[in-house]
Amino acid sequence: GAVVSQHPSWVICKSGTSVKIECRSLDFQATTMFWYRQFPKQSLMLMATSNEGSKATYEQGVEKDKFLINHASLTLSTLTVTSAHPEDSSFYICSAENPGQVPLLGQYFGPGTRLLVL
Amino acid sequence: RKEVEQDPGPFNVPEGATVAFNCTYSNSASQSFFWYRQDCRKEPKLLMSVYSSGNEDGRFTAQLNRASQYISLLIRDSKLSDSATYLCVVNNKTSYDKVIFGPGTSLSVIP
Numbered sequence: 001g002a003v004v005s006q007h008p009s010w011v012i013c014k015s016g017t018s019v020k021i022e023c024r025s026l027d028f029q030a031t032t033m034f035w036y037r038q039f040p041k042q043s044l045m046l047m048a049t050s051n052e053g054s055k056a057t058y059e060q061g062v063e064k065d066k067f068l069i070n071h072a073s074l075t076l077s078t079l080t081v082t083s084a085h086p087e088d089s090s091f092y093i094c095s096a097e098n099p100g101q102v103p104l105l106g107q108y109f110g111p112g113t114r115l116l117v118l
Numbered sequence: 119r120k121e122v123e124q125d126p127g128p129f130n131v132p133e134g135a136t137v138a139f140n141c142t143y144s145n146s147a148s149q150s151f152f153w154y155r156q157d158c159r160k161e162p163k164l165l166m167s168v169y170s171s172g173n174e175d176g177r178f179t180a181q182l183n184r185a186s187q188y189i190s191l192l193i194r195d196s197k198l199s200d201s202a203t204y205l206c207v208v209n210n211k212t213s214y215d216k217v218i219f220g221p222g223t224s225l226s227v228i229p
Binding site for chain 2: 034036042043044045046091093107109110111112114
């Protein structure tokens with residue numbers, strides 16, 4: 001089956017630093033990728049939709065200047081958490097859509113990145 | 119009101135039991151419905167789609183009632199490996215970028 005990778009799987013950083021998370025589709029080209037955030041004991045919340053070659057679409061309440069998304073190629077999207085603070089500590093998950101499939105069945109999730117900001 | 123609601127549980131059931139999860143959604147125009155499972159500290163994995171006619175996959179049966187805006191998942195003959203959080207997922211738009219996850223229902227199957 002299709003594989004989506006994320007890197008790094010774990011990040012521990014000091015408050016005020018920026019953290020970049022990569023999401024890669026390994027065996028298909030993904031025109032659309034999605035970034036989610038999940039706090040403990042809560043559900044996944046869609047942060048933004050990343051479209052290759054164009055600006056990301058952010059969900060209401062998500063600061064685009066704080067969560068920078070770049071989808072420069074059909075296999076890579078990056079999420080940069082700028083000036084991270086402890087409240088940004090969360091589980092960040094990306095998913096990539098395999099074009100031509102039924103929409104959600106074509107979405108494959110990465111393994112997630114746990115961010116801890118001290 | 120949340121767009122997708124689930125009983126958070128936890129559901130603690132013995133092996134071999136039958137357990138049912140419920141989910142309600144608020145947008146009557148919702149298009150597609152799914153159940154995902156998420157193991158602790160892992161990404162969600164698709165369990166099954168949910169169709170109006172109802173569908174079954176082994177020990178798992180999913181039902182959709184559009185009139186009541188209600189989705190259910192039935193697990194028969196529970197196994198220890200079924201322990202996870204079950205997420206009800208709804209696609210709210212005709213486009214594919216408005217996927218709403220429910221808060222999840224936690225299941226623990228006890229030996």
